[in-house]
Amino acid sequence: MSTIFRLDSSIRTEGSVSRAVADTLEAAILEAEGGDTTVTRRDVGTQPLPGDVWATSAFAGFVPETEWTPEQRAAKAFAAELADEVVAADVLIIATPLYNFGVSAHLKLWIDTLISDPRFAPGTETVKGKPAFLVVARGGGYGEGTPRAGWDHATAYLRRILEDVWQLDLDVIETELTLAEVNPQMAELRDLAREQLAESHDAARAGGRSVTLKLRAAAA
Template identity: 50%
Template sequence: MSLFRLDSSIQGERSTTRAVADTAEKAWLRTHPSGLITRRDLVASPLPPHAWTSAVSAGFVPADQRTDEQAESVALRTALFDELLAAEAYLLAVPLYNYGVSQHVKNWIDLLLTDPRMGTGQPPLAGRPAALITARGGGYGPGTPREGWDHATPYYRRIFGDLFGMELHVSEIELTMAESNPAMAELRGQARQQLEAGHVSAEKHGELLAQHVLDQQS
């Protein structure tokens, strides 16, 4: 049994997405205690910023005429895609930054989308279960001043759910900056409730991922 885990927070041990993803991972491990977990931390080991453009340009020249940079980017792309294909379930910890997608995650996704296996009809990852953990420092819900400013979560749903075809389960946490921002002091109670609910949701989704794998094996 194998789980692929992606982390992308710049906050290190203070990260909300990492902490909540830990809860989902522990739930998965309760069912698969000897399961293999493949980890990719896009902050600790960022992808080369030129990888996507080099992989794209490599598609327009014969393999034996590619530059070293193009060949390396294609090899990296292939390895990243193989990494996903080797897993049976996915745990994706992806925060909101500046109202959009983390540059580390966007670079990773863009590179994956250059793999020719994405254009062969049914997505290779279709039907596989994934838990998406996302966190936002402020409030973006209905009626809030920043309603509609979260341009990351809809993108993640579109890419992982619709384009990759994963069976996506989403845990969303808001107001994560309330504890450190004096201007948000009155929201700290709500923030704690949001965090608690996020852990409960992540635990449930970790269990769903584990059960889905068991169902597929039976």
């Protein structure tokens, strides 16, 4: 039996590309695993973490546990709950849009709070080698040669945390031009946007099938 941990950070539910591609990925894993898989969900886009939880948990790390205030004790317990969800999973799916050229504030708060748990501090190897997917959706085009090349300040940071700090075995599925269908100024890009979206769903299906081989090898 396998467990998927899925985190969504889009503030939209209807029309969210990051959610839709993650749905395809999740469905592919469930189908390939033959239904013997559970999914733990954390939706920080529609159910954000408490805004003060990271700072409270982080500062508690600088004083002895016997001196924690009730607020610090609650924050550390919450951080531990987040850590438990990730530790218990066999594969991770993290789905996020690019917001204002940077990381979703809700996702950043989740990362910071998780790092305040000792199991996920830099230098630890708690989830080293665990398969994970980062599903990214960007409203415009940010590739080389485009007017906004280099304006995506989120994806490189997320890769740094997931690949280098937590040492996950990471695959990234990226979709661009997701606003073409609703932005008249991007009308000429709609065909390209549809092609990219179709390719992302194909990549999600292929990734879902291939990760089951890793899960089975790990269980063997």
